[in-house]
Amino acid sequence: MVNPTPDRLLSRDVFRLLRDLIYDYCGIFFEDDAAYLIQRRLLPRVETLSLADFNDYYRYLRSVSPEARRAELEEIVERVTTNETYFFRESYQLDAFRLEILPELFARRPRGKRLTVWxxxxxxxxxxxxxxxxxxxxxxxADWDVRVFGSDISRKVLQIARKGIYGRASFRTTEPRVQRRYFREADGKHQVRDELKQQVSFGQINLFDEPMTMLVGEVDVIFCRNVLIYFDQASRKRVIDTLYRKLSKGGYLLLGHSESLINLTTAFELVHLKNDMVYRKPT
Ligand SMILES: C[S@@+](CC[C@H](N)C(=O)[O-])C[C@H]1O[C@@H](n2cnc3c(N)ncnc32)[C@H](O)[C@@H]1O
Known part of the structure; x- marks a missing residue:
């Protein structure tokens, strides 16, 4: 970790300018009290680019070509996002998915024998x-065309996803039976078995950039959990409107346990299932 010398401290004004650039790029909003975190995470970029200070860094971002700017914003996102996750997170919601949502979709067949989950x-x-x-x-x-598509803004985490090799921390709430059935051990790590891997594909999508979401066709269920907590109301609304358009009629939206659509949209129905409350696009 590089310690900033006094002339390399991030001033409040420049913090706000950088914060706005990050927001416009990906919808993540940093309050003023995140200035120190941003300084700590981005100082290595100032060093790597041989710039004098954060003022220069901001000027650099404003003056380079759109491609270079985008590449630098990607670098920033890699450093400022939280990528914490694990298998079988929020199990009551997953029970609702397996025991209630999937049987409903199976019986209703909104898109014939096709099931796509994002x-x-x-x-x-x-x-x-x-x-x-x-x-x-x-x-x-078994005889359906089943696809699971995972997307993220961060290329780094997608590389891990595509490899499908995980350490112990990822399995903190996974049943041993499930772990044995769907993973094989390799050098002390656990690799997703090929049969499962074939059903899952990954792609880089910035959810705040609607044209990028064109990569995704119509889907029956969207999990968007613990992503929008980093956004503000306006950017959440924009993303939720995009997700709404991607869902098939009667399709489900599953948010994280601390997230809701209150004050964002009334377009979805709130459905009280036995295991959880979920959002559904009206049929
Ligand atoms: C805390 S993780 C949540 C992972 C998983 N959904 C879960 O609940 O375990 C949040 C993820 O959202 C991604 N993210 C943040 N802003 C994004 C955006 N604008 N577009 C796409 N992904 C974004 C981050 O890169 C990060 O990997």
Missing amino acids: SAGCASGEEAYTIAILIQEAGLF
């Missing part, structure tokens, strides 16, 4: 593989 903001992929496991465990879709 893990939007999947970090290193544990959520997307969890979804694929739950679909297999439901035992209903």
Whole structure:
């Protein structure tokens, strides 16, 4: 970690300018009290680019070509996002998915024998593989065209997701039986078995950039959990409107346990399932 010398401290004014650039790029909003965190995480970029200080860094971001600016914003996002995740996170919601949502979709067949689930903001992929496991465990879709798509803004975490090799921390709430069935041990780590891997694909999508979401077709269920907590109301609303457009009629939106659509939109129905409350696009 590089310690800033006094002339390299991030001033409040420049912090706010950088914060606005980050916000416009990806919707993540930093309050004023995050200035120190931003300084700590971005100082290595100032060093790497051989710039004098954060003023120069901001000037650099404003003056380079759109491509170079985008590349630098990607670097910033890699440093300021939280990518914490693990398999089978928030199990009561996953019970609702497996025991209630999947049987409902199986019976209703909104898109024939096709089922597509999107893990939007999947970090290193544990959520997307969890979804694929739950679909297999439901035992209903053997002759269906099942696809699970995981996306994230961070290329680094997507590399891990594509490899599908995980350490112990990712399995903190995984049943041993499930772990044995869907993973094989390799050098003290655990690798997703090929049968499961084939059902899951990954791509880089900035949810705040609607044209990028064109990569995703119509989907039946969207998991967007613990992503929008880093956004403000306006950027949350923008992303939720995009997700709404991607869902099939009667499709489900599953947010993290501390997230809701209150004051964001009334377009979804709130459905009280036995295991959880979820949002659904009206049929
Ligand atoms: C805390 S993780 C959540 C992972 C997983 N959904 C879960 O609940 O375990 C949040 C993820 O959201 C991603 N993210 C943040 N802003 C994003 C954006 N604008 N577009 C896409 N992904 C974003 C981050 O890169 C990070 O990997």
